Every structure is written in C-alpha cells, then in structure tokens.
Amino acid sequence: MxxxxxxxxxxxxxxxxxxxxxxxxxxxxxxxxKQDAISHNANWMVNFAKESQVLLAPHGKTTMSPALFTLQLEHGAWAITVATVPQVSVAIVAGAKRVILANQLVGEYHMKQVASMLTDTDVELYCFVDSIANAHALGTFFTQHSLRISILLEVGVEGGRAGWRNLATIVQLVNVCQQYASLEVAGIGFYEGVIHGHNAEQRIATFVDSVIKTAADLRQKNVFSKALPIITGAGSAWYDVVTKTLNKSEQAQQFRFVIRPGCYLIHDTGIYQDAQQAVLSRSNLACDLGESxxxxxxxxxxxxxxxxxxxxxxxxxxxxxxxxxxxxxxxxxxxxxxxxxxxxxxxxxxxxxxxxxxxxxxxxxxxxxxxxxxxxxxxxxxxxxxxxxxxxxxxxxxxxxxxxxxxx
Known part of the structure; x- marks a missing residue:
C-alpha cells in the first residue's frame, strides 16, 4: 500500500x-x-526594485520552495534571503549565487555546515552579527578553518528583535570584528518591521536615516571590506518607506541597497493585502507600476x-x-x-x-x-x-x- x-x-x-x-x-x-499570479507578482516587485534603484533579495522563509526561489532569481532577484542554516542549503540548491542569512550564525555544527558550503560551492554568503560574543565565536572558528566569511553588522531598536541597540557605540563591535582577518565586514543590516504605532512611518524613516549615517561614518573609517558596502532592510510592509529614505540620503551613491520582502510573491487577501494598500497610498512609484x-x-x-x-x-x-x-x-x-x-x-x-x-x-x-x-x-x-x-x-x-x- x-x-x-x-x-x-x-x-x-x-x-x-x-x-x-x-x-x-x-x-x-x-x-x-496560480501560475499567472506568481509570475505577475515576481515581475512587479523586481520592477519596483529597479525603479527604486535597489537590489532585491526576497526572503525565502515564506515559501521555502526551491522552484519558487529559482523563479524569483530568473525574474531578476539579486540574492535570496533566509533565516537558518538549513534554509541556506535550500537556497544554494535552488541556484542562488548570493544568500543573505538575515540572522545570527550561532553554534559549532551550523558553522561547520557553512564552512562546507563556502568550500564546496561558489556561493557569496552574508550573515548578521550583532554581539561581541558572536563576533569572537565566528572569528575564532573561521580563522581556525582558514576561511573568510562576509558579515553584516545588524542594528536594531529598543523593544525590537535582534540587533546592536546603541549606534553610538557600534565601534565596539567593529573593533572585535577587525581582530579577525576571517571576518569581512560587508555592510549593515536591519529590520524595521518591529516598529509599530500610530507614528510608525516616521519612526521607521528616522531609524533608517540613523542607519545610513552610521554606515557613512563607518565607511569613512574604512571599516567595510567592499567599495560599495551593503545596507539591507525592508520586509513586506514598509519596503517603500525604506527605499525612499535610503535613496534620499546624500550618501546613497556610496552604498549598495538591498531590500528583503518575502510575502509579495504569494501575497494574500488579509494582512499583506492591507499592507500593500498602505504602500499604494504612500508611494506614487508603486501606483505607476500598473496592477498591484x-x-x-x-x-x-x-x-x-x-x-x-x-x-x-x-x-x-x-x-x-x-x-x-x-x-x-x-x-x-x-x-x-x-x-x-x-x-x-x-x-x-x-x-x-x-x-x-x-x-x-x-x-x-x-x-x-x-x-x-x-x-x-x-x-x-x-x-x-x-x-x-x-x-x-x-x-x-x-x-x-x-x-x-x-x-x-
């Protein structure tokens, strides 16, 4: 049977x-x-990213489907974003040449798996770091294995999720990272979706602006390993506010902006429909792209x-x-x-x-x-x-x- x-x-x-x-x-x-719907949605977000002069690294946690990762890459996604090491492997199998692990890489077994991925494939992998303890652990492990890993300094807000809280003291984290040649500081990452309330839009814009200023200060200090360091954020609800704030910065040309919405490909008739309606009410660019x-x-x-x-x-x-x-x-x-x-x-x-x-x-x-x-x-x-x-x-x-x- x-x-x-x-x-x-x-x-x-x-x-x-x-x-x-x-x-x-x-x-x-x-x-x-529906095939026609996912193709439409994939095109819509890629077009939004192009018109906004940002790169798209859709979060794969929504579908965790290699076939859909491949579809997104074929439609022009720059990378795939994931949250766990097993998810990294799914993205690589799907053909992603760039993967953002928008989370902390913690645990020896996970580090061993990532080391194997870096050795056995040509993937360009980035992971978030937000603590001195994690920086030491990563630096020690990858130094012992004679490997280099690209990291993104994660910053956060009080009461939010992960992320270094005090931007004024982030140099303390940077100093630890710079003790290890195995750690390449490639940029800064954040997630604005934890900011809520009646004035969320303004608070998000203020937060993103502070991230850009911090990144600019670090760039002047030659902290970053790349000529165009990455600044990455934006979930499925506020990507328009994030891109607008990033692009109006005087330092915009000095960075590579990457947004990470995930739910857009499948979408819904509930919370993300409401979120998209809010995007359309705020963004003329989104409205100009045709059917949402x-x-x-x-x-x-x-x-x-x-x-x-x-x-x-x-x-x-x-x-x-x-x-x-x-x-x-x-x-x-x-x-x-x-x-x-x-x-x-x-x-x-x-x-x-x-x-x-x-x-x-x-x-x-x-x-x-x-x-x-x-x-x-x-x-x-x-x-x-x-x-x-x-x-x-x-x-x-x-x-x-x-x-x-x-x-x-």
Whole structure:
C-alpha cells in the first residue's frame, strides 16, 4: 500500500493531463497557487526594485520552495534571503549565487555546515552579527578553518528583535570584528518591521536615516571590506518607506541597497493585502507600476457536514491553513452534481477553526450541501505554506499541471 499524501492525486495522471480539482481528481484539502499570479507578482516587485534603484533579495522563509526561489532569481532577484542554516542549503540548491542569512550564525555544527558550503560551492554568503560574543565565536572558528566569511553588522531598536541597540557605540563591535582577518565586514543590516504605532512611518524613516549615517561614518573609517558596502532592510510592509529614505540620503551613491520582502510573491487577501494598500497610498512609484500584487494562494476543501441551519463543517483546519492573522476567506463554491461554480460574495464566513475542521456560518438564502467544494483565500501565506510538502500549480481552469515541493 502506498501512503496518500494530502493534496495529491494519481501521479501518472499529473504527468498526463493534470489533476482537475473540480472533477474531484485530487485529495482535499489541497493548496494551490496560480501560475499567472506568481509570475505577475515576481515581475512587479523586481520592477519596483529597479525603479527604486535597489537590489532585491526576497526572503525565502515564506515559501521555502526551491522552484519558487529559482523563479524569483530568473525574474531578476539579486540574492535570496533566509533565516537558518538549513534554509541556506535550500537556497544554494535552488541556484542562488548570493544568500543573505538575515540572522545570527550561532553554534559549532551550523558553522561547520557553512564552512562546507563556502568550500564546496561558489556561493557569496552574508550573515548578521550583532554581539561581541558572536563576533569572537565566528572569528575564532573561521580563522581556525582558514576561511573568510562576509558579515553584516545588524542594528536594531529598543523593544525590537535582534540587533546592536546603541549606534553610538557600534565601534565596539567593529573593533572585535577587525581582530579577525576571517571576518569581512560587508555592510549593515536591519529590520524595521518591529516598529509599530500610530507614528510608525516616521519612526521607521528616522531609524533608517540613523542607519545610513552610521554606515557613512563607518565607511569613512574604512571599516567595510567592499567599495560599495551593503545596507539591507525592508520586509513586506514598509519596503517603500525604506527605499525612499535610503535613496534620499546624500550618501546613497556610496552604498549598495538591498531590500528583503518575502510575502509579495504569494501575497494574500488579509494582512499583506492591507499592507500593500498602505504602500499604494504612500508611494506614487508603486501606483505607476500598473496592477498591484495579487493573491495567488487558494485552499480547496469539502463541505463535510451541515449539522444545523446556517452552519457547515469544512474539511480544512489548522493543519492546512493559516489562522494567526485572520481566518481564511471563502471565495468560491462548486457543486459536483450540477457542475456550477459560483462566487460566494461574503455569504459564507469562517467562525471557528480546529485541527482538521473549520466551522462556517451561511447567510440566509445561500445553499451549501454536503460534498460541495469551497475555495478559500488566506491571510499570512507563510503559515499556510509551512503546512504543505507539496503545493499544486494551476492555470485559470483549476487544473493542477505540476506540484512544487517545500522544505520547512
């Protein structure tokens, strides 16, 4: 007996005419992305980066899919950003020649793995450093192994995530790094997404401006190993503010700016749709690029039960879809007997979600039957993707023509 993986169908049929979701040729629930949507989104962000005169290093943690990393690189991404050493290996296998480990490289085993990557491949790898202890550990290890590693000094904000807090004293960290010929200080990294509040935009701009000034001071002191040191930041919500602030600096021509948004490729109809609307309200450049980012990810699931009027139980739960930043949104309903595909228009709403079930309310006059298939859009694509080892790729007709693998 062969184990049936969720969201899959007959492998031989996939190689032939594909899996037709509406013809019930695949196990539900199934997660799918639209090919035209991801291609559009990849082009959109690359064009934004080009027009903003910055380089794009999309964060791979959203999809952790080599196929999608490759797509982003083919569309013009300068590098792939990741958060862990295993993720670095996925990016390299996907063909990335430059990888930013936007995190601290800690632990001897991790350092050994990175040393092997530097020895066995031609990857250009950067990692974040934000402490004297980590600088000593990296410097000692890579000196002993006769290797050089490029590091980015990470700076942060009070109450935020990692990052050296006091920019006025960052020379203390620099001095330790300069004790080791194995450590090449290639630039500065930051993450502005931890800054919140009603005046977040201004606080982010102020923070980014302070990062540039600090980098300029360090450049004058010949701290950096590159003629054009890297300054890298920008997640998926504030990339417009970051790029605008970077480019208006008098020192802009002295640095290489790299932005690291990740969710743009998949996008959603929840928190990142809201974030993108905010970008469009702030950025004329983003508006001028034409149609904005579009949600590419859907989950199809069966109606399992209609136990009482106005209520249905769906065969989709926390094991299948993100629920941390808003419930999935029912978009379409398909009736296999009648072969009718209809928009729900808000008539069905997810009220509660459990491990394997979602409870939905049904508006008066909307008919939902056991065996019907409902298509959901999502909020926060990262936490849907990590629930799937295989994700289908569809065209406009809901036929899965290929699958992509994920490595979370």
């Amino acid at each position: 062969t184990i049936l993986a969720k969201g899959t169908g007959d492998p031989l049929q996939l190689e032939g005419c594909g899996w037709d979701i509406l013809a019930e040729q695949v196990s539900l629930p199934v997660a799918v992305i 980012l579009v949600s590419s990810l859907s989950i199809w699931a069966y109606v399992l039960s209609t136990p009482e009027p106005g209520v249905a139980i769906i065969g989709m739960g926390k094991r299948d879809v993100a629920f941390d930043a808003g419930m999935p949104t029912p978009e379409l309903i398909y009736s296999p007997p009648s072969k009718q595909l209809c928009s729900l228009g808000g008539a069905v709403k997810v009220e509660k979600i459990m491990d394997q079930h979602a409870m939905v309310s049904i508006a008066f006059g909307c008919e939902v039957q056991v065996g019907d298939m409902i298509c959901f859009s999502t909020s926060h694509p990262c936490l849907t993707f990590d629930k799937w080892r295989q994700i289908g790729v569809v065209e406009r007709d809901w036929v899965i023509t290929q699958t992509i693998s994920t490595y979370f």
